[in-house]
Amino acid sequence: MRLVRNWFQRHFADPQVVGLAILLAVGFITVVLMGRMLAPVLASLVIAYLLEGIIGYMERWHCPRWLAVTLVFITFMAALFSLIFGLLPLLSQQLTEFFQQLPVMIARGQELLLSLPEYYPNLFSGEQVYDLMSALRSELAQWGQKVLSVSLASVVGLITLAVYLVIMPLLVFFFLKDKARLIGWLEQYLPRERKLAAQVWHDVDFQIGNYVRGKFLEILIVCAVTAITFTFMGLQFSMLLSVLVGLSVIIPYIGAVAATLPVAFVAYFQWGFSIDFAYLLGAYGIIQALDGNVLVPLLFAEVVDLHPVAIIVAILVFGGFWGFWGIFFAIPLATLVQAVLKAWPSLPPPEESTIL
Numbered sequence: 276m277r278l279v280r281n282w283f284q285r286h287f288a289d290p291q292v293v294g295l296a297i298l299l300a301v302g303f304i305t306v307v308l309m310g311r312m313l314a315p316v317l318a319s320l321v322i323a324y325l326l327e328g329i330i331g332y333m334e335r336w337h338c339p340r341w342l343a344v345t346l347v348f349i350t351f352m353a354a355l356f357s358l359i360f361g362l363l364p365l366l367s368q369q370l371t372e373f374f375q376q377l378p379v380m381i382a383r384g385q386e387l388l389l390s391l392p393e394y395y396p397n398l399f400s401g402e403q404v405y406d407l408m409s410a411l412r413s414e415l416a417q418w419g420q421k422v423l424s425v426s427l428a429s430v431v432g433l434i435t436l437a438v439y440l441v442i443m444p445l446l447v448f449f450f451l452k453d454k455a456r457l458i459g460w461l462e463q464y465l466p467r468e469r470k471l472a473a474q475v476w477h478d479v480d481f482q483i484g485n486y487v488r489g490k491f492l493e494i495l496i497v498c499a500v501t502a503i504t505f506t507f508m509g510l511q512f513s514m515l516l517s518v519l520v521g522l523s524v525i526i527p528y529i530g531a532v533a534a535t536l537p538v539a540f541v542a543y544f545q546w547g548f549s550i551d552f553a554y555l556l557g558a559y560g561i562i563q564a565l566d567g568n569v570l571v572p573l574l575f576a577e578v579v580d581l582h583p584v585a586i587i588v589a590i591l592v593f594g595g596f597w598g599f600w601g602i603f604f605a606i607p608l609a610t611l612v613q614a615v616l617k618a619w620p621s622l623p624p625p626e627e628s629t630i631l
Contacts, residue, residue: 298465299615307596315439319446321487326351326451328488344451352444359440362514369515380544479614483607489574494521497566504558511545520559524566526602527586531563585609 306317326347333343388408392400450457498521505513516538523530538559546552589609593601601608 315442316446318439319443320450322351322443323447323450324484325488325491326447327454328484330451341452344448348448348451351447355444362518365514366518369512373512373515376544380540383544475611475614479607479611482610482614486607486610487604490525493524493566493570493574496570497521497524497562501559501562504562505555508551508555508558510542510555512541516541520562526590527583527606529587529590531567535559535563585613 305313329347330340330343333347334340385408392403498517501520502514502517505517510516519537520534523534526533539556542552542555546555586606586609589605590602593605593608595601597604
């Protein structure tokens with residue numbers, strides 16, 4: 276008991292530490308309990324945070340804030356409408372075509388599985404192949420039921436999406452326009468002595484801001500290069516697969532493996548084991564290699580200082596809490612934890628602070 280009391284006094288004797296702990300606890304509880312209700316607010320806050328980097332850059336070049344906010348917001352709305360009326364219809368069309376051709380692909384896949392015992396009798400038996408096919412049919416049936424349930428609820432989803440498309444741009448605009456007023460209002464409820472919290476936020480702001488902006492830029496570059504490559508090589512569903520490959524960079528290590536499977540799946544059923552199939556996978560491998568060895572070091576050279584084990588654990592933990600957004604922000608949240616842990620031991624023990 277004394278050991279616990281000494282540890283508590285050492286790490287929580289300073290009121291600033293207690294204040295930081297309370298702020299972190301309140302933030303975590305708010306997101307866990309009210310994350311769904313506040314989803315448009317949180318998403319708008321993230322978008323405004325991304326756009327603030329551009330506005331800050333323009334302000335450093337002596338551009339008035341009102342002009343910078345206006346230009347950035349107009350550009351954001353133009354990009355949003357281009358996405359809604361340009362990219363989404365194309366993705367929807369290719370997704371519909373994919374589901375139409377999926378039964379043919381499954382039939383060819385069954386033929387490939389049935390040929391395995393003939394070519395590899397020591398590894399596969401006919402009974403094992405039939406068991407595998409039965410398991411795949413069961414999984415596909417369950418997946419089809421889930422897709423049907425999602426389609427039945429699409430009306431509610433479309434209404435929710437329409438509401439978000441109205442609310443979120445307004446929230447983004449006011450977050451940018453009234454940044455100083457909102458921060459001033461928030462500071463009224465924060466402790467006056469918050470040097471430790473400011474130190475942690477300065478570190479986290481640099482890490483998270485550069486990481487998220489760099490990750491969006493990486494997604495755009497990888498998606499664009501992949502789309503050009505797949506279209507040039509004549510791969511079916513090129514835009515759909517390119518968006519999938521671009522989004523896969525959100526999840527380090529795991530995303531690249533997960534995105535490779537559908538790319539190889541579509542390429543095989545289009546060309547079989549041919550030279551075109553080999554060229555496609557070779558080009559895709561070059562894109563992944565350039566992304567991991569050239570693009571990522573350029574974009575994140577001074578940002579992410581986390582061990583791969585820490586990154587994977589963060590993806591599993593925060594993804595379990597908040598799904599897609601937890602996965603996307605796994606590395607920034609892990610950076611927040613790292614910043615807090617670095618700042619915490621720097622506090623002097625209670626005995627030293629008493630002497631001083």
